[in-house]
Amino acid sequence: MKRRPGRLRIIGGAWRSRLIDVQGGAELRPTPDRVRQTLFDWLALRIEGATALDLFAGSGALGLEALSRGAAHVTFVEREAGAADAIRAAVARFGAQDRAEVIHGDALRFLQALAGARSFELVFLDPPYGSGLLEAALPLVPRVLAPEHRVYLEWPGQEAPALPAGWSLLKTKRAGRVSYGLATRSDQGADP
Numbered sequence: 001m002k003r004r005p006g007r008l009r010i011i012g013g014a015w016r017s018r019l020i021d022v023q024g025g026a027e028l029r030p031t032p033d034r035v036r037q038t039l040f041d042w043l044a045l046r047i048e049g050a051t052a053l054d055l056f057a058g059s060g061a062l063g064l065e066a067l068s069r070g071a072a073h074v075t076f077v078e079r080e081a082g083a084a085d086a087i088r089a090a091v092a093r094f095g096a097q098d099r100a101e102v103i104h105g106d107a108l109r110f111l112q113a114l115a116g117a118r119s120f121e122l123v124f125l126d127p128p129y130g131s132g133l134l135e136a137a138l139p140l141v142p143r144v145l146a147p148e149h150r151v152y153l154e155w156p157g158q159e160a161p162a163l164p165a166g167w168s169l170l171k172t173k174r175a176g177r178v179s180y181g182l183a184t185r186s187d188q189g190a191d192p
Contacts, residue, residue, distance in 0.1 A: 007022060008020050009033070013067075015068040020086070022083075042150075043150060051121055053075050053122070057077055057087060060087035063124065066124075073101075076102045079107065084104040107137060119145060125153050153180060154179070155180070158179060
């Protein structure tokens with residue numbers, strides 16, 4: 001089922017208050033403003049100059065917010081063509097083509113193919129709820145993590161997802177029916 005196109009506001013940084021078009025299927029649920037605000041407050045000392053991966057990008061809100069706040073480069077991976085096109089259009093409208101790459105494709109295949117070829121300091125993992133994609137992606141993500149990294153996770157309900165061995169949640173919070181957190185591999189530093 002296709003969702004009606006909508007709009008979403010960038011909440012901070014150089015593009016603050018600018019609107020982006022949102023396209024996608026029924027399972028697309030852009031990260032709410034207050035959740036994005038908390039996440040980027042957590043990442044305030046890490047975002048400037050960082051490389052980021054917005055896996056299961058959907059609306060692209062997390063990656064676009066990162067670019068707005070000074071990330072050096074964001075790679076967006078989105079399987080729905082309409083959503084990927086909307087992200088490309090937003091990147092072009094903001095003149096950030098040299099700081100962004102939008103890949104229309106499968107996120108898990110992307111992780112498998114990229115293993116060791118590139119690394120990211122920030123990874124945003126917010127796949128469709130109940131799809132099993134979060135659990136499938138977590139074991140693959142370490143292949144693309146920079147030594148100093150943070151991984152954002154979002155899930156429905158109160159109970160945090162089971163993390164594979166070597167992972168730990170540094171921070172968690174709840175907003176309505178959505179829970180979210182910042183994770184890292186436990187062999188990395190613990191300062192958020």
